[in-house]
Amino acid sequence: xxxxxxxxxxxxxxxxxxxxxxxxxxxxxxxxxxxxxxxxxxxxxxxxxxxxxxxxxxxxxxxxxxxxxxxxxxxxxxxxxxxxxxxxxxxxxxxxxxxxxxxxxxxxxxxxxxxxxxxxxxxxxxxxxxxxxxxxxxxxxxxxxxxxxxxxxxxxxxxxxxxxxxxxxxxxxxxxxxxxxxxxxxxxxxxxxxxxxxxxxxxxxxxxxxxxxxxxxxxxxxx
Ligand code: TYD
Numbered sequence: 747x748x749x750x751x752x753x754x755x756x757x758x759x760x761x762x763x764x765x766x767x768x769x770x771x772x773x774x775x776x777x778x779x780x781x782x783x784x785x786x787x788x789x790x791x792x793x794x795x796x797x798x799x800x801x802x803x804x805x806x807x808x809x810x811x812x813x814x815x816x817x818x819x820x821x822x823x824x825x826x827x828x829x830x831x832x833x834x835x836x837x838x839x840x841x842x843x844x845x846x847x848x849x850x851x852x853x854x855x856x857x858x859x860x861x862x863x864x865x866x867x868x869x870x871x872x873x874x875x876x877x878x879x880x881x882x883x884x885x886x887x888x889x890x891x892x893x894x895x896x897x898x899x900x901x902x903x904x905x906x907x908x909x910x911x912x913x914x915x916x917x918x919x920x921x922x923x924x925x926x927x928x929x930x931x932x933x934x935x936x937x938x939x940x941x942x943x944x945x946x947x948x949x950x951x952x953x954x955x956x957x958x959x960x961x962x963x964x965x966x967x968x969x
Contacts, residue, residue, distance in 0.1 A: 885916055
């Protein structure tokens with residue numbers, strides 16, 4: 747049976763990595779083979795592009811250049827790593843995916859929606875997430891957390907931007923969730939990590955039961 751594809755989204759400091767690790771632990775305890783991966787990156791080709799983007803080397807060439815680079819990295823990651831993993835029945839948990847491009851490049855990069863849709867289609871070739879967890883946090887709280895975590899380290903290309911930009915990104919994520927309620931679940935992220943982890947585990951367990959029920963239906967009903 748095909749594995750489940752779950753993506754995690756949210757602004758800086760929303761706690762994605764903590765929650766991905768907790769969900770991976772939960773699923774492994776149930777006996778699943780889990781792949782934890784991230785974007786930009788996740789395959790050798792995509793990791794090479796990641797460095798170009800996050801160092802800021804592509805920034806002078808504009809948001810369309812960056813959007814295409816994210817998409818090139820995504821296509822490699824999808825075809826080399828994630829689609830094969832899902833086909834072999836693994837659970838794939840990915841830190842950021844299409845919604846990051848929709849929000850960071852499409853909304854705050856002001857790129858043309860038609861261009862963004864075309865880029866997305868060719869990057870993923872139909873590989874939509876079964877579930878997208880949007881960890882939602884007031885922009886100020888997320889930035890404080892990201893700054894604390896970074897300490898003396900330098901901010902990457904996207905962490906340096908203004909608070910207004912972070913507000914717009916939060917709104918954009920919430921708009922995606924509203925437009926695609928079957929795929930997206932918004933989880934309030936300014937709560938204890940254990941509480942959030944339990945909520946996410948319950949969502950995923952429910953989705954597994956639903957998928958199993960669909961797989962077991964006779965062909966005529968399933969259609
Ligand atoms: P990363 O260090 O992985 O940060 P985070 O912990 O916030 O996920 O950096 C990824 C950065 O790239 C992040 O600021 C979001 C940005 N990004 C985009 O702008 N578009 C995309 O499609 C993706 C996947 C990431």
